[in-house]
Amino acid sequence: MRKIWVKAAIIFSILCWSCIQASANSVFSYAQINVPFEVRVDGTWIQVIEDQEDWEAFYAENAQNYYEPDSEFSIPPEIDFEAYTIIAGGLGAGSANRSLSISSVNADSSATHVNALVLTGRGCIVLAVATYPTVVILIPKPMADVRVSTREAFYDCE
Numbered sequence: 001m002r003k004i005w006v007k008a009a010i011i012f013s014i015l016c017w018s019c020i021q022a023s024a025n026s027v028f029s030y031a032q033i034n035v036p037f038e039v040r041v042d043g044t045w046i047q048v049i050e051d052q053e054d055w056e057a058f059y060a061e062n063a064q065n066y067y068e069p070d071s072e073f074s075i076p077p078e079i080d081f082e083a084y085t086i087i088a089g090g091l092g093a094g095s096a097n098r099s100l101s102i103s104s105v106n107a108d109s110s111a112t113h114v115n116a117l118v119l120t121g122r123g124c125i126v127l128a129v130a131t132y133p134t135v136v137i138l139i140p141k142p143m144a145d146v147r148v149s150t151r152e153a154f155y156d157c158e
Contacts (some may be wrong), residue, residue, distance in 0.1 A: 020156050030105045035059070036073045037134035038124035049086040055079055058088065073153045085123045085141050087114055089136040089148065098152045100133040103151070111141035116150045124157035 039062050041046070049055050049143075059076035067073045079086065091100050095122060104115045116135070 018139070029140075030100070030102065032102065033077070033086070033136040033138055035134070035136050037062045038134045039133050040065055040086070041090065041092055043092040045091070045092065046087070046089040046148055049088065051081050052079065055081075055086060079138065081141075083141055084138050085146075086136060086138055087146060087148070088136040089116065090132055091118065093132060095132045096129060096131050097124040097157070098131070098133055100135050102135060102137055105137070105139055107142065107144070109144065111134035111145045111147045112139065114146060114148045115140075116148060118150055118152045120152065120154050121157045122154055 016021045040131055047058065056076055060074065063071075063074040063076075089100070091098060101119070102114060103117045103119050104113075106113045106115070114137075118133075
């Protein structure tokens with residue numbers, strides 16, 4: 001009887017280890033790239049960038065609104081696009097009481113899921129200027145489509 005319990009415990013341990021490994025492999029780590037600009041567009045947007053040429057075009061187009069072409073801030077960092085993909089997104093023109101951040105990046109067999117959080121302050125006293133909340137992240141090369149979902153949260157400034 002004891003041998004049956006030992007075998008059952010071993011099988012259970014192996015199954016649990018498999019579940020832990022599958023769960024751990026489905027969560028992507030990501031790095032935020034702090035670009036020295038905001039993307040000035042109307043409305044919510046997203047762009048998946050998969051090669052250096054597109055990255056340089058995206059960077060140049062948006063950096064020109066803030067810096068001279070020969071400025072050190074107008075040169076994008078080199079990215080290993082064999083291993084990584086860039087996902088950029090923004091809220092478009094808004095007010096200074098809104099921010100955008102990435103809460104998680106997960107993958108399953110159907111897609112890579114990027115979960116974003118839009119944080120909005122209520123009753124805040126802010127400057128009357130348009131801002132363009134922008135976020136740019138670097139993720140391991142996805143094996144499936146990229147899907148982005150957003151959640152909105154509010155905080156009171158009063």
